[in-house]
Amino acid sequence: MSRPITPLGLTVLRMLCGGPMHPYEMQQRIRDHAYDHAVKITHGALYHTVERLAASGLIEPMETSREGRRPERTVYAVTAAGRDTAHMRMSDLLAKPAEEFPLLGTALAFVNLLPETEALVQLRAREVALESLLAAHQTAHEALLKRGLARHKLLDQEWTITRVRGELEFVRGLAGDLEAGRLTWEDDDSVTACHPDHERDEPVAEETTRP
Amino acid sequence: MSRPITPLGLTVLRMLCGGPMHPYEMQQRIRDHAYDHAVKITHGALYHTVERLAASGLIEPMETSREGRRPERTVYAVTAAGRDTAHMRMSDLLAKPAEEFPLLGTALAFVNLLPETEALVQLRAREVALESLLAAHQTAHEALLKRGLARHKLLDQEWTITRVRGELEFVRGLAGDLEAGRLTWEDDDSVTACHPDHERDEPVAEETTRP
DNA sequence: GTTGGATTAGTCTGAGTGGACTAATCCAAC
DNA sequence: GTTGGATTAGTCCACTCAGACTAATCCAAC
Numbered sequence: 001m002s003r004p005i006t007p008l009g010l011t012v013l014r015m016l017c018g019g020p021m022h023p024y025e026m027q028q029r030i031r032d033h034a035y036d037h038a039v040k041i042t043h044g045a046l047y048h049t050v051e052r053l054a055a056s057g058l059i060e061p062m063e064t065s066r067e068g069r070r071p072e073r074t075v076y077a078v079t080a081a082g083r084d085t086a087h088m089r090m091s092d093l094l095a096k097p098a099e100e101f102p103l104l105g106t107a108l109a110f111v112n113l114l115p116e117t118e119a120l121v122q123l124r125a126r127e128v129a130l131e132s133l134l135a136a137h138q139t140a141h142e143a144l145l146k147r148g149l150a151r152h153k154l155l156d157q158e159w160t161i162t163r164v165r166g167e168l169e170f171v172r173g174l175a176g177d178l179e180a181g182r183l184t185w186e187d188d189d190s191v192t193a194c195h196p197d198h199e200r201d202e203p204v205a206e207e208t209t210r211p
Numbered sequence: 212m213s214r215p216i217t218p219l220g221l222t223v224l225r226m227l228c229g230g231p232m233h234p235y236e237m238q239q240r241i242r243d244h245a246y247d248h249a250v251k252i253t254h255g256a257l258y259h260t261v262e263r264l265a266a267s268g269l270i271e272p273m274e275t276s277r278e279g280r281r282p283e284r285t286v287y288a289v290t291a292a293g294r295d296t297a298h299m300r301m302s303d304l305l306a307k308p309a310e311e312f313p314l315l316g317t318a319l320a321f322v323n324l325l326p327e328t329e330a331l332v333q334l335r336a337r338e339v340a341l342e343s344l345l346a347a348h349q350t351a352h353e354a355l356l357k358r359g360l361a362r363h364k365l366l367d368q369e370w371t372i373t374r375v376r377g378e379l380e381f382v383r384g385l386a387g388d389l390e391a392g393r394l395t396w397e398d399d400d401s402v403t404a405c406h407p408d409h410e411r412d413e414p415v416a417e418e419t420t421r422p
Numbered sequence: 423g424t425t426g427g428a429t430t431a432g433t434c435t436g437a438g439t440g441g442a443c444t445a446a447t448c449c450a451a452c
Numbered sequence: 453g454t455t456g457g458a459t460t461a462g463t464c465c466a467c468t469c470a471g472a473c474t475a476a477t478c479c480a481a482c
Contacts, residue, residue, distance in 0.1 A: 006468080007317040014321045024431050038320035040312045045469050047432065052468090073431065090325050093318035094333035097340050097378070101251045102311055106218045107304035108366040109249035110225045114301050122305035129308050152396040155319040159381060166377040167308070170370060185363040217438075235461050256439050258462065263438085284461070423482100430477075439468080448459075 005058075005089045007039045008049045013058065013078060013086040020062050020077040023050050038156040050076060058082035104167065112185045116178060123175040130168040137161050216269075216300045218250045219260045224269065224289060224297040231273050233284040234261050249367040261287060269293035315378065323396045327389060334386040341379040348372050 005013070014035075015026040023046055030036055053059045059082050062075045078086075111119055141157050177183040216224070225246075226237040234257055241247055264270045270293050273286045289297075322330055352368050388394040 003467085007312065007314065008469090010317065010321060014324060017324065022431085027431095035320055038312065038316040040469090042470050043432085044434085044471065048468070086324060090318060090321060091329065091333050093314050094322070094325075094330060095336040095340070097337060097344060097375075098314050100313055101218065101249065102313075102374070103218065103304050103309050105249040105367045105370055106221065107301060108370055109246055110221065110301060111305070111366060112363055113225060113228065113297060114305075118302065119305065122302050125306040126308060129306070133308060150396065151394060152323055155322060155385070156316045159316055159319055162377060162381050163313070164308075166373060170373050174366070183362060185361065214437085219439090233461085238461095251439090253440050254462085255441065255464085259438070425480105425482085427480090428478085430475100432474085434473075435471095437469085437471105439466100441465095441467105443464075444462085446460080448457105450455105450457090452453100452455085 004092075005085060006049065008041065008045055009053055009058075010086060010089055010093075011035060011039050011041070012046070012049055012053055013082050016059055016076060016078040017083065017086070020075050022073040022075045023047055024073065026050075033153075034157075037160065053082070058085055116184060116186055120175060120178045123171055123178065127168065127171050127175060130164060130171060134161065134164045134168060137164060215303070216296060217260065219252065219256055220264055220269075221297060221300055221304075222246060222250050222252070223257070223260055223264055224293050227270055227287060227289040228294065228297070231286050231288040233286045234258055235284065237261075244364075245368075248371065264293070269296055327395060327397055331386060331389045334382055334389065338379065338382050338386060341375060341382065345372065345375045345379060348375060 011030060012026060015021060015029055018029070021029070027041065027043070027046055030039075030041055035041075050059070054061060054076065057079060059076045060079050062077050064072045064074045114122070137157065137160055141154060141161060144154060144157075145151075174183065222241060223237060226232060226240055229240070232240070238252065238254070238257060241250075241252055246252075261270070265272060265287065268290060270287045271290055273288050275283045275285045325333070348368065348371055352365060352372060355365060355368075356362075385394065
């Protein structure tokens with residue numbers, strides 16, 4: 001109880017704000033609305049999340065119906081507490097930038113594990129992948145706009161496109177610098193790290209401003 | 212066994228590429244190198260990760276020393292397999308953009324749970340937060356550069372700065388559009404979702420291009 | 423008409439994580 | 453000199469999640 005609602009939890013609440021529903025129906029609607037581009041949904045997690053929300057009184061089982069001899073379906077509805085919680089969590093998510101740890105950051109932190117030439121190859125590969133990703137997202141976005149979908153339903157897609165574009169530019173810059181020799185590390189003494197008999201890296205040490 | 216090395220796992224391998232070490236020392240060095248800005252490190256996870264890596268033969272315990280009557284310290288070293296794995300994982304991380312689910316995306320997907328005025332307030336709050344975050348990162352970055360730290364050790368910080376700047380611009384744009392009325396949702400019939408007796412949202416449906 | 427693939431609906435398990443807890447030692451201030 | 457807070461070092465548990473598994477039903481093609 002009381003730890004912040006997970007993205008999937010918020011999604012369930014959001015779905016139930018559209019009327020009572022059983023978990024499987026949520027999953028379908030989530031796919032229909034393409035919410036699964038903004039939130040990681042897996043089958044197992046969904047049911048578990050629903051259970052948790054029910055346990056903390058944010059949603060309530062209404063009835064358990066059954067069609068033929070298929071497994072029982074439990075239909076849930078949001079409670080008032082659920083609405084409030086969703087509301088608060090939304091405000092929080094919007095207002096407070098969270099510390100996140102994108103994988104590219106991790107990779108960049110340890111990039112000197114690879115020789116420069118190899119890093120360059122991999123970065124160029126990423127560039128290509130990002131280009132086609134960007135194109136795909138843009139095409140999809142335009143298609144939906146032309147279909148007359150309201151903009152507010154596509155904000156997450158706008159954000160994704162912006163992010164991918166930003167990453168692409170960054171990666172291009174890096175690859176360019178590497179290629180032009182404006183960025184190097186193999187001549188750095190402290191980077192014998194991949195081989196035995198290394199010298200220790202000098203630490204970054206006393207950060208004056210930890211944000 | 213055999214599922215991809217986690218960021219923390221890679222970090223451990225990276226540390227041990229700098230010579231044998233016990234977990235606690237890793238933690239310190241990680242902090243010294245500010246790697247904890249790029250990878251989420253918690254105390255508990257570290258020991259667990261070390262155990263896992265040892266179990267799959269990527270690292271090996273060397274000796275268990277003890278100073279005074281303090282708990283035993285087990286010193287680990289990378290194996291050849293460990294080096295190879297780290298190398299491959301690095302290539303992968305660099306080359307393949309991963310599907311990630313930043314919280315802002317989630318928030319934007321459900322933004323119509325809030326009334327426009329409130330969304331605007333929260334977005335403005337985020338703007339302020341992002342501004343000071345950006346300033347802090349930039350100050351830290353410049354300080355380290357002036358100290359003569361090689362650029363390749365600050366790439367993850369460069370990336371963070373780029374990301375935050377991108378987010379700031381995006382959020383500013385959104386807030387501006389909201390304020391100017393170029394972005395609205397309260398007049399949208401399908402968004403009675405927060406109240407009982409709703410009309411269902413129309414689905415996004417058949418996406419032609421799923422990237 | 424029956425074989426087999428998609429859909430409907432849900433359970434179970436193992437892996438990974440965060441935070442709380444233990445416990446000894448060092449050092450600085452009172 | 454002793455009290456208390458930081459540091460050193462590590463264990464443990466509860467929570468969460470992803471993916472594998474179950475199992476019934478529908479429908480289309482052969």
